[in-house]
Amino acid sequence: MRLTRARLLLALALCLSVPARAESIRVLVQSSPLAGFQFYAGSALWDEMKAGDPLVLVREPDNSHDAGAVRVEWRGRKLGYLPRRENRAVSAEMDRGSRVEARIARLDRHRDPWKRILVDVFVVL
Numbered sequence: 001m002r003l004t005r006a007r008l009l010l011a012l013a014l015c016l017s018v019p020a021r022a023e024s025i026r027v028l029v030q031s032s033p034l035a036g037f038q039f040y041a042g043s044a045l046w047d048e049m050k051a052g053d054p055l056v057l058v059r060e061p062d063n064s065h066d067a068g069a070v071r072v073e074w075r076g077r078k079l080g081y082l083p084r085r086e087n088r089a090v091s092a093e094m095d096r097g098s099r100v101e102a103r104i105a106r107l108d109r110h111r112d113p114w115k116r117i118l119v120d121v122f123v124v125l
Contacts, residue, residue, distance in 0.1 A: 024099075026122040030090060031105055034072060034117040036080030042117065045077060046107075055102040055119060057082070059094045070094065072102065072119060082119065090121055099124040 034042070042049075056073040063069035068091040070082040082090060094100050106118040 025125040026101065027125060028120055029123050030082075030086065030121040032082050032086045032119050032121065033114045034080040034119055035083045035114070037116050038113040040080050041074075041077040042079045042113075045074060045079070049074060049104060049107060049117075051104050051106055053104045055079070055104060057090070057094065057100055057102050057121070059091060061091075061095070068092075074104070079117065082121070093123060 037043070053074060056076075058071040058073060060069035060071055061067060066081075066084045066087070068084070068087045070087045070091050072079045072081060081087070090100060101122045101124055103120050103122075104117060105120040108116055108118075110116050
């Protein structure tokens, strides 16, 4: 619900202030840590990644651990997942066919793998 309400309110506000020539509007709907960093390619790719890099979100409705799973990839390599407790609205938007994008918001060499990568998620209007 949070995603849908935010999307609607921002779309209405932005429609009044964005020039007609704009091709699309990206609305930030979520910032989340990356789950599973320590289990996938993140460590091997760390030195190549930078804040602002685009990420690909891939819906995994048949994931046996989480029916709302959203995989996070960087340049075709699996980095991890959006956290289970935060993926419901994003997976619902993806299931509706909404255009959803992501980027690396922050990288931090923190000891806790949950605090190493922050992912920004956008809905494109």
